[in-house]
Amino acid sequence: AQSVTQLDSQVPVFEEAPVELRCNYSSSVSVYLFWYVQYPNQGLQLLLKYLSGSTLVKGINGFEAEFNKSQTSFHLRKPSVHISDTAEYFCAVSEAGGFKTIFGAGTRLFVKA
Amino acid sequence: KAGVTQTPRYLIKTRGQQVTLSCSPISGHRSVSWYQQTPGQGLQFLFEYFSETQRNKGNFPGRFSGRQFSNSRSEMNVSTLELGDSALYLCASSLELAKHDTQYFGPGTRLTVL
Numbered sequence: 001a002q003s004v005t006q007l008d009s010q011v012p013v014f015e016e017a018p019v020e021l022r023c024n025y026s027s028s029v030s031v032y033l034f035w036y037v038q039y040p041n042q043g044l045q046l047l048l049k050y051l052s053g054s055t056l057v058k059g060i061n062g063f064e065a066e067f068n069k070s071q072t073s074f075h076l077r078k079p080s081v082h083i084s085d086t087a088e089y090f091c092a093v094s095e096a097g098g099f100k101t102i103f104g105a106g107t108r109l110f111v112k113a
Numbered sequence: 114k115a116g117v118t119q120t121p122r123y124l125i126k127t128r129g130q131q132v133t134l135s136c137s138p139i140s141g142h143r144s145v146s147w148y149q150q151t152p153g154q155g156l157q158f159l160f161e162y163f164s165e166t167q168r169n170k171g172n173f174p175g176r177f178s179g180r181q182f183s184n185s186r187s188e189m190n191v192s193t194l195e196l197g198d199s200a201l202y203l204c205a206s207s208l209e210l211a212k213h214d215t216q217y218f219g220p221g222t223r224l225t226v227l
Contacts, residue, residue: 032213036218041220042220043117043203043205043218043219043220043221044156044203044205044216044218045218046215046216046217049213049215051213090155090156094213098169099161099163099168099169100146100158100161100169100171101146101158101216102158103148103155103156103158104155105155106155106156
Protein backbone atom coordinates (compact mmCIF):
# COMPACT_ATOMS: atom_id res chain seq x y z
CA ALA A 1 0.00 0.00 0.00
CA GLN A 2 1.22 3.48 -0.72
CA SER A 3 2.10 5.94 2.02
CA VAL A 4 3.40 9.48 2.28
CA THR A 5 5.68 10.97 4.92
CA GLN A 6 6.19 14.68 5.32
CA LEU A 7 9.30 14.99 7.40
CA ASP A 8 8.63 18.38 8.95
CA SER A 9 5.41 19.30 10.73
CA GLN A 10 6.34 22.98 10.91
CA VAL A 11 8.82 25.11 8.99
CA PRO A 12 9.44 28.69 10.12
CA VAL A 13 11.34 30.86 7.65
CA PHE A 14 12.04 34.54 7.13
CA GLU A 15 10.52 36.43 4.22
CA GLU A 16 12.59 36.30 1.00
CA ALA A 17 14.53 33.26 2.23
CA PRO A 18 14.46 29.97 0.30
CA VAL A 19 12.44 27.05 1.60
CA GLU A 20 12.27 23.31 1.05
CA LEU A 21 9.40 21.15 2.29
CA ARG A 22 10.30 17.49 2.31
CA CYS A 23 8.15 14.58 1.19
CA ASN A 24 8.93 10.88 0.91
CA TYR A 25 6.60 8.19 -0.38
CA SER A 26 6.47 4.43 -0.57
CA SER A 27 4.70 2.32 -3.15
CA SER A 28 5.24 -0.95 -4.95
CA VAL A 29 3.95 0.40 -8.28
CA SER A 30 4.22 3.51 -10.40
CA VAL A 31 2.96 6.61 -8.65
CA TYR A 32 1.78 10.09 -9.39
CA LEU A 33 2.73 12.84 -6.98
CA PHE A 34 1.07 16.09 -5.95
CA TRP A 35 1.56 19.11 -3.73
CA TYR A 36 -1.44 20.99 -2.43
CA VAL A 37 -1.71 24.16 -0.37
CA GLN A 38 -4.40 24.96 2.17
CA TYR A 39 -4.94 28.51 3.38
CA PRO A 40 -6.85 29.06 6.64
CA ASN A 41 -10.54 28.20 6.42
CA GLN A 42 -10.25 27.08 2.83
CA GLY A 43 -10.11 23.84 0.89
CA LEU A 44 -6.98 22.53 -0.80
CA GLN A 45 -5.56 23.97 -3.99
CA LEU A 46 -3.22 22.12 -6.34
CA LEU A 47 0.27 23.64 -6.54
CA LEU A 48 1.81 21.13 -8.94
CA LYS A 49 1.79 17.50 -9.96
CA TYR A 50 4.15 14.94 -11.43
CA LEU A 51 2.65 12.40 -13.80
CA SER A 52 5.58 11.57 -16.09
CA GLY A 53 8.37 13.18 -18.09
CA SER A 54 10.71 15.78 -16.66
CA THR A 55 11.44 15.17 -13.01
CA LEU A 56 11.49 18.92 -12.28
CA VAL A 57 7.95 20.20 -12.08
CA LYS A 58 7.04 23.86 -11.93
CA GLY A 59 3.84 24.96 -10.29
CA ILE A 60 1.93 28.05 -9.37
CA ASN A 61 3.13 30.87 -7.11
CA GLY A 62 6.80 30.21 -7.94
CA PHE A 63 6.93 26.73 -6.40
CA GLU A 64 8.70 23.76 -7.96
CA ALA A 65 9.32 20.16 -6.97
CA GLU A 66 11.71 17.45 -8.05
CA PHE A 67 10.78 13.80 -8.38
CA ASN A 68 13.60 11.52 -7.27
CA LYS A 69 12.68 7.91 -7.93
CA SER A 70 15.78 6.38 -6.34
CA GLN A 71 15.22 8.28 -3.10
CA THR A 72 11.40 8.05 -3.37
CA SER A 73 11.18 11.76 -2.68
CA PHE A 74 9.23 14.70 -4.04
CA HIS A 75 10.49 17.79 -2.20
CA LEU A 76 8.86 21.18 -2.73
CA ARG A 77 11.01 24.29 -3.08
CA LYS A 78 10.65 28.02 -3.49
CA PRO A 79 13.70 30.30 -3.89
CA SER A 80 12.16 33.30 -2.09
CA VAL A 81 9.05 33.11 0.09
CA HIS A 82 6.50 35.80 0.84
CA ILE A 83 4.35 36.39 3.90
CA SER A 84 1.38 35.28 1.79
CA ASP A 85 2.92 31.79 1.44
CA THR A 86 2.06 31.10 5.07
CA ALA A 87 -0.21 28.08 4.85
CA GLU A 88 -0.29 24.31 5.26
CA TYR A 89 1.22 22.24 2.48
CA PHE A 90 0.27 18.65 1.70
CA CYS A 91 2.15 16.10 -0.34
CA ALA A 92 0.00 13.39 -1.90
CA VAL A 93 0.41 10.22 -3.94
CA SER A 94 -1.85 8.09 -6.07
CA GLU A 95 -1.03 4.81 -7.75
CA ALA A 96 -1.32 4.14 -11.45
CA GLY A 97 -4.87 3.03 -12.19
CA GLY A 98 -5.92 3.75 -8.63
CA PHE A 99 -9.04 5.48 -7.44
CA LYS A 100 -7.77 7.24 -4.35
CA THR A 101 -5.19 9.77 -3.27
CA ILE A 102 -3.21 9.40 -0.05
CA PHE A 103 -2.13 12.58 1.68
CA GLY A 104 0.77 13.26 4.02
CA ALA A 105 0.18 14.78 7.44
CA GLY A 106 0.98 18.27 6.19
CA THR A 107 3.72 20.84 6.81
CA ARG A 108 2.80 24.20 8.25
CA LEU A 109 4.93 26.89 6.61
CA PHE A 110 5.18 30.07 8.65
CA VAL A 111 6.84 33.02 6.94
CA LYS A 112 8.10 35.72 9.28
CA ALA A 113 8.75 39.36 8.41
CA LYS B 114 -17.05 28.22 -14.00
CA ALA B 115 -18.38 27.75 -10.47
CA GLY B 116 -16.16 25.83 -8.08
CA VAL B 117 -16.99 22.92 -5.83
CA THR B 118 -19.67 23.83 -3.32
CA GLN B 119 -20.36 22.12 -0.04
CA THR B 120 -23.36 22.57 2.21
CA PRO B 121 -23.73 23.27 4.98
CA ARG B 122 -20.45 24.99 5.86
CA TYR B 123 -20.87 24.45 9.59
CA LEU B 124 -22.84 21.92 11.55
CA ILE B 125 -23.25 21.13 15.23
CA LYS B 126 -24.74 17.79 16.26
CA THR B 127 -24.89 15.69 19.39
CA ARG B 128 -23.68 12.15 19.92
CA GLY B 129 -25.97 9.52 18.47
CA GLN B 130 -27.49 11.76 15.82
CA GLN B 131 -26.93 11.37 12.12
CA VAL B 132 -25.84 13.93 9.57
CA THR B 133 -25.91 14.35 5.79
CA LEU B 134 -23.39 16.52 3.97
CA SER B 135 -23.75 17.63 0.37
CA CYS B 136 -21.22 18.30 -2.38
CA SER B 137 -21.86 19.81 -5.80
CA PRO B 138 -18.92 19.23 -8.15
CA ILE B 139 -17.69 21.48 -10.91
CA SER B 140 -19.91 21.20 -13.96
CA GLY B 141 -18.75 18.32 -16.17
CA HIS B 142 -16.80 16.58 -13.41
CA ARG B 143 -17.94 13.02 -12.82
CA SER B 144 -15.57 11.95 -10.05
CA VAL B 145 -16.20 13.01 -6.46
CA SER B 146 -13.98 12.09 -3.52
CA TRP B 147 -14.57 12.70 0.17
CA TYR B 148 -11.94 13.25 2.85
CA GLN B 149 -11.97 13.72 6.60
CA GLN B 150 -9.48 16.24 7.98
CA THR B 151 -8.58 16.32 11.67
CA PRO B 152 -5.58 17.85 13.48
CA GLY B 153 -4.42 14.45 14.69
CA GLN B 154 -4.99 12.28 11.62
CA GLY B 155 -4.57 14.78 8.80
CA LEU B 156 -6.47 14.09 5.58
CA GLN B 157 -8.02 10.65 5.46
CA PHE B 158 -9.64 9.28 2.31
CA LEU B 159 -13.27 8.27 2.82
CA PHE B 160 -14.55 7.20 -0.61
CA GLU B 161 -14.65 8.04 -4.28
CA TYR B 162 -17.61 7.98 -6.65
CA PHE B 163 -17.75 8.02 -10.42
CA SER B 164 -20.96 7.87 -12.43
CA GLU B 165 -22.98 6.93 -9.34
CA THR B 166 -20.66 4.01 -8.46
CA GLN B 167 -18.40 3.83 -5.45
CA ARG B 168 -15.01 2.74 -6.75
CA ASN B 169 -12.94 2.88 -3.61
CA LYS B 170 -13.44 3.20 0.12
CA GLY B 171 -11.06 4.12 2.91
CA ASN B 172 -10.74 2.52 6.34
CA PHE B 173 -13.81 3.96 7.99
CA PRO B 174 -16.60 2.12 9.80
CA GLY B 175 -19.89 1.39 8.11
CA ARG B 176 -21.45 4.39 9.85
CA PHE B 177 -19.89 6.44 7.04
CA SER B 178 -21.69 6.06 3.75
CA GLY B 179 -22.19 8.03 0.61
CA ARG B 180 -23.88 8.17 -2.71
CA GLN B 181 -23.73 10.02 -6.00
CA PHE B 182 -26.64 11.14 -8.09
CA SER B 183 -27.00 11.16 -11.86
CA ASN B 184 -26.06 14.87 -11.97
CA SER B 185 -22.78 13.97 -10.16
CA ARG B 186 -23.81 15.68 -6.93
CA SER B 187 -22.78 13.61 -3.95
CA GLU B 188 -23.87 13.21 -0.37
CA MET B 189 -22.19 11.56 2.56
CA ASN B 190 -23.97 10.36 5.64
CA VAL B 191 -22.65 9.64 9.09
CA SER B 192 -24.96 7.76 11.44
CA THR B 193 -24.73 7.37 15.21
CA LEU B 194 -22.31 10.25 15.55
CA GLU B 195 -19.37 9.98 17.95
CA LEU B 196 -17.26 12.75 19.45
CA GLY B 197 -14.35 11.61 17.29
CA ASP B 198 -16.32 12.37 14.12
CA SER B 199 -15.75 16.09 14.72
CA ALA B 200 -13.72 17.17 11.71
CA LEU B 201 -13.58 19.16 8.52
CA TYR B 202 -15.12 17.10 5.72
CA LEU B 203 -13.74 17.97 2.32
CA CYS B 204 -15.14 17.06 -1.04
CA ALA B 205 -13.09 17.13 -4.24
CA SER B 206 -14.18 16.75 -7.83
CA SER B 207 -12.26 15.88 -10.98
CA LEU B 208 -13.00 14.89 -14.53
CA GLU B 209 -11.72 11.35 -13.99
CA LEU B 210 -9.67 10.54 -10.92
CA ALA B 211 -8.29 7.33 -12.37
CA LYS B 212 -6.57 9.42 -15.04
CA HIS B 213 -5.09 11.62 -12.30
CA ASP B 214 -6.91 14.69 -13.44
CA THR B 215 -6.59 17.57 -11.03
CA GLN B 216 -8.84 17.40 -7.99
CA TYR B 217 -10.63 20.63 -7.09
CA PHE B 218 -11.56 20.93 -3.44
CA GLY B 219 -14.54 22.59 -1.86
CA PRO B 220 -14.21 24.75 1.28
CA GLY B 221 -15.41 21.90 3.48
CA THR B 222 -18.10 21.30 6.04
CA ARG B 223 -16.97 21.69 9.63
CA LEU B 224 -18.82 19.18 11.79
CA THR B 225 -18.77 19.52 15.56
CA VAL B 226 -20.18 16.66 17.63
CA LEU B 227 -21.05 17.52 21.23
